[in-house]
Amino acid sequence: MDETRKEFWLNAVLLIGLFATPVIALMIDEPFYVTLSTRVAIFALAAVGLNIALGLGGMVSFGHALYFGLGGYVAGIMAHHAFSGVPMVFGLSGSDQMLVIWPVAMLLSGLIAAIVGALSLRTSGIFFIMITLAFAQMAYYFAIGWPTYGGEDGLSIFVRNQFPGLNTMQTWNMFLLAYGALVIALVLFAMLRNARFGAALMAIRQNPERVAAVGISPFGIKLAAFVISGMITGLSGAMMADLNRFVSPSMMSWHTSGQLIVICILGGVGRLFGPVAGAAVFVGFEVVFGGLTQHWQFWLGLVLLGVVLFARGGVIGIIAGRERHG
Amino acid sequence: MAEPVLDLAGVSKSFGALKATQDVSLTLMPGEIHALIGPNGAGKSTLMALVSGKLAPDSGRIVVQGQDVSGLSVAQRARLGLGRSFQVSSLIPEYSARRNVMLALQARQGHSYRMLWPVRRDRSLTEPAEEILARVGLEGRASVPSETLSHGERRLLEIAVALALEPAAFLLDEPMAGMGAEGARTLTAFLDTLRAEAPILLVEHDMDAVFALADRVSVLANGRVIATGSVAEIRADPAVREAYLGEEEGA
Amino acid sequence: MSLALFIEQLLNGVQFGLMLFLMAAGLTLVFGVMGLINLAHGSLYMIGAFICAGVAAATGNFWIGLAAGVAAAAAAGAIIEVTVIRRLYARDHLDQVLATFALILILSEGTSMLFGPFPLYLSRPDSLAGTVHLGFGFNYSLYRLALIGFGVAVAIGLWMLITRTQLGVRIRAGESDREMIAALGVNIKALYTVVFALGAALAGLAGALVGSIQSVQVGMGEPVLILAFVVIVIGGIGSIKGALVGALLVGVIDTMGRFLLPRLFDLLFEAGRATDIGAAIASMLIYMLMAAVLLLRPKGLFPAHG
Numbered sequence: 001m002d003e004t005r006k007e008f009w010l011n012a013v014l015l016i017g018l019f020a021t022p023v024i025a026l027m028i029d030e031p032f033y034v035t036l037s038t039r040v041a042i043f044a045l046a047a048v049g050l051n052i053a054l055g056l057g058g059m060v061s062f063g064h065a066l067y068f069g070l071g072g073y074v075a076g077i078m079a080h081h082a083f084s085g086v087p088m089v090f091g092l093s094g095s096d097q098m099l100v101i102w103p104v105a106m107l108l109s110g111l112i113a114a115i116v117g118a119l120s121l122r123t124s125g126i127f128f129i130m131i132t133l134a135f136a137q138m139a140y141y142f143a144i145g146w147p148t149y150g151g152e153d154g155l156s157i158f159v160r161n162q163f164p165g166l167n168t169m170q171t172w173n174m175f176l177l178a179y180g181a182l183v184i185a186l187v188l189f190a191m192l193r194n195a196r197f198g199a200a201l202m203a204i205r206q207n208p209e210r211v212a213a214v215g216i217s218p219f220g221i222k223l224a225a226f227v228i229s230g231m232i233t234g235l236s237g238a239m240m241a242d243l244n245r246f247v248s249p250s251m252m253s254w255h256t257s258g259q260l261i262v263i264c265i266l267g268g269v270g271r272l273f274g275p276v277a278g279a280a281v282f283v284g285f286e287v288v289f290g291g292l293t294q295h296w297q298f299w300l301g302l303v304l305l306g307v308v309l310f311a312r313g314g315v316i317g318i319i320a321g322r323e324r325h326g
Numbered sequence: 327m328a329e330p331v332l333d334l335a336g337v338s339k340s341f342g343a344l345k346a347t348q349d350v351s352l353t354l355m356p357g358e359i360h361a362l363i364g365p366n367g368a369g370k371s372t373l374m375a376l377v378s379g380k381l382a383p384d385s386g387r388i389v390v391q392g393q394d395v396s397g398l399s400v401a402q403r404a405r406l407g408l409g410r411s412f413q414v415s416s417l418i419p420e421y422s423a424r425r426n427v428m429l430a431l432q433a434r435q436g437h438s439y440r441m442l443w444p445v446r447r448d449r450s451l452t453e454p455a456e457e458i459l460a461r462v463g464l465e466g467r468a469s470v471p472s473e474t475l476s477h478g479e480r481r482l483l484e485i486a487v488a489l490a491l492e493p494a495a496f497l498l499d500e501p502m503a504g505m506g507a508e509g510a511r512t513l514t515a516f517l518d519t520l521r522a523e524a525p526i527l528l529v530e531h532d533m534d535a536v537f538a539l540a541d542r543v544s545v546l547a548n549g550r551v552i553a554t555g556s557v558a559e560i561r562a563d564p565a566v567r568e569a570y571l572g573e574e575e576g577a
Numbered sequence: 578m579s580l581a582l583f584i585e586q587l588l589n590g591v592q593f594g595l596m597l598f599l600m601a602a603g604l605t606l607v608f609g610v611m612g613l614i615n616l617a618h619g620s621l622y623m624i625g626a627f628i629c630a631g632v633a634a635a636t637g638n639f640w641i642g643l644a645a646g647v648a649a650a651a652a653a654g655a656i657i658e659v660t661v662i663r664r665l666y667a668r669d670h671l672d673q674v675l676a677t678f679a680l681i682l683i684l685s686e687g688t689s690m691l692f693g694p695f696p697l698y699l700s701r702p703d704s705l706a707g708t709v710h711l712g713f714g715f716n717y718s719l720y721r722l723a724l725i726g727f728g729v730a731v732a733i734g735l736w737m738l739i740t741r742t743q744l745g746v747r748i749r750a751g752e753s754d755r756e757m758i759a760a761l762g763v764n765i766k767a768l769y770t771v772v773f774a775l776g777a778a779l780a781g782l783a784g785a786l787v788g789s790i791q792s793v794q795v796g797m798g799e800p801v802l803i804l805a806f807v808v809i810v811i812g813g814i815g816s817i818k819g820a821l822v823g824a825l826l827v828g829v830i831d832t833m834g835r836f837l838l839p840r841l842f843d844l845l846f847e848a849g850r851a852t853d854i855g856a857a858i859a860s861m862l863i864y865m866l867m868a869a870v871l872l873l874r875p876k877g878l879f880p881a882h883g
Binding site for chain 1 (some may be wrong): 399401402404410417434442443444487491
């Protein structure tokens with residue numbers, strides 16, 4: 001079977017498998033696995049966002065937890081104000097409607113990503129990594145230090161935010177929302193990658209000098225990609241906050257940034273379904289080894305080291321070979 | 327007299343104490359091939375970088391079709407009509423030959439922020455790409471990733487990418503490098519026809535090609551233009567023989 | 578606010594900055610010579626602190642602990658370089674980030690398996706206990722003063738090492754041209770191991786020294802690592818001088834910001850939470866400094882190459 005076709009079937013298996021798992025779990029009355037599948041879908045969504053910057057654009061952002069946490073705090077803070085009835089800044093009231101929260105989370109994440117990107121894309125390589133990390137860390141310390149929304153202890157969402165026509169307190173409905181968002185993000189990713197924007201972006205990753213020489217400014221393309229990337233990860237953060245009904249500074253910690261990169265890499269960086277495969281492997285690993293030993297991250301580190309040193313293509317690369325750009 | 331397509335006036339560039347380019351003035355007229363020669367270290371690469379925009383000049387002006395581009399970036403200059411090829415092939419390694427040409431076409435057309443329509447099915451990109459590849463003789467290799475093309479094929483793809491830009495002026499940096507005698511002859515014949523499309527500023531070590539193609543030759547030594555003239559004039563110029571040709575023949 | 582308190586905070590800032598310098602110097606050396614970004618540098622800091630605390634507790638002597646901590650960090654650095662890092666020099670930054678992130682997970686969890694989940698306590702050496710009188714009725718912790726002395730001594734030693742010794746010549750050559758020193762017959766593999774171990778020893782030293790003013794626990798190296806990154810971005814990558822200036826800037830601005838801003842906010846605003854907000858903003862100061870440096874000098878204050 002040729003490799004493109006293998007990848008197609010692998011993607012189909014992942015897409016259907018992620019949907020079938022909670023269905024089966026419901027049938028055999030194991031709601032834990034519904035929540036777990038929702039976690040996979042949301043982490044995959046976050047990593048789809050990162051995959052645009054990292055996989056397509058080659059921008060090693062070690063600070064995507066910033067957008068993840070920002071989205072989370074938007075959900076938490078808006079819900080908090082909706083619950084208390086006290087207006088937020090400038091007399092704006094809070095909201096417990098996901099359809100309000102999500103756009104706000106995405107816009108705010110996009111705005112912050114534009115600022116961080118405009119600063120950090122002035123540099124490249126190792127500087128870029130350290131700067132994205134540092135800005136995320138700045139937000140992390142700010143979240144810890146600012147007591148209004150719980151500081152280090154985080155902020156609880158007492159009643160999960162609403163979505164018209166769905167009872168979000170039922171985990172299955174949360175799964176549907178996360179899965180739906182993931183599918184939309186995947187479609188968007190695929191379109192963007194195949195379009196002129198993606199052609200330019202992937203070319204910049206490989207040879208920015210050549211791209212400039214044909215007349216496309218790498219900076220603008222990379223910044224646009226970085227902003228879109230931050231927006232998608234921001235949306236996933238809002239969903240994760242609602243799933244956990246809790247948001248805390250740890251969503252912004254650099255471990256979270258590292259995890260998102262690890263998910264991309266485990267699945268196969270730049271691949272359409274890499275984030276889905278990676279999130280499934282990551283969450284699966286967490287559950288299986290986390291149940292066996294409290295030091296499961298030790299084993300995760302060993303596996304990761306092995307993948308980096310010996311199996312660079314991730315899950316999808318191992319099964320479907322290298323990607324081709326005919 | 328026609329306006330020059332490319333006009334360098336008093337361009338200088340230093341790196342610390344090293345004066346890499348000193349007060350260089352030269353023009354590229356419509357329809358001509360202007361060759362830039364000089365011994366290694368004469369400053370040809372620096373001059374190319376200054377023209378293409380990779381380096382900014384310390385002083386002097388670079389004008390493309392009447393517009394001062396001295397302060398513009400590489401990408402902006404490319405959009406204004408400078409189509410360059412690289413001395414060492416610089417392509418998008420994972421992209422096929424076709425996709426490399428399509429990227430240049432896309433840059434020429436603009437719209438690189440279009441996020442929806444797939445390029446694969448964009449006939450305003452695919453069809454001209456096939457034509458251009460056929461022109462340089464790479465039609466059978468369109469789907470091969472550029473990193474697996476042979477050296478000679480990559481040189482041709484460099485030319486194809488420059489062609490796709492439909493530039494006002496070609497900047498070709500040693501297009502013959504490592505081509506082999508047969509390939510160099512074919513490419514020489516091709517470049518000969520190319521001047522009708524746009525003038526060429528040609529940096530080249532292959533003297534057979536330079537003497538066969540160039541309408542004018544400028545000789546660079548220690549960052550300065552020491553002579554400009556026809557092939558015959560340059561061959562006869564004693565200063566050039568001393569700075570360059572003599573050295574070459576003695577070697 | 579008394580002048581004495583102000584001076585005390587200023588000295589604390591200098592002391593913090595010098596400890597940051599120990600971290601940043603190793604990072605920037607490793608990047609300058611080998612082109613490698615090492616996220617696990619904070620783990621070496623942690624190893625230095627843990628071994629120092631463990632050995633000091635067992636022997637009852639801080640100095641033996643300190644020597645053991647530095648030696649352990651250097652040894653760990655050498656082992657890591659030979660087994661893992663060496664394979665990463667030719668790889669891209671993404672692989673370096675991932676592999677060294679994996680090393681953090683392994684080393685952090687490994688440490689917590691060995692030492693248990695609870696923080697260790699490392700007491701100051703008796704000879705450096707108490708305070709010292711600095712005139713004008715102002716007393717300062719003797720131990721912190723000793724840390725400043727240590728930091729200055731190491732900075733001078735490092736400068737001498739790089740400018741005056743054979744190893745330093747090789748390190749500088751390695752920064753400017755890797756192939757060149759290979760051509761000169763320098764054993765480049767050994768050089769890389771030595772440089773990495775040297776950086777690790779500096780990190781271990783910082784960890785062991787700071788361990789007795791903070792608690793010794795898993796994950797202690799990570800905040801310091803990120804501050805060291807900020808230092809390097811500000812100072813310019815690959816530059817020891819930049820690391821020193823950047824570290825002092827970060828140390829002093831961070832400490833003074835945390836000290837002054839809440840008081841300032843308290844004066845300016847009425848609301849009861851002004852102090853908290855001042856503290857939250859103080860924690861962002863050095864990142865704002867970094868952003869400003871990036872805007873004005875994207876390569877840092879002392880760019881090492883051109």
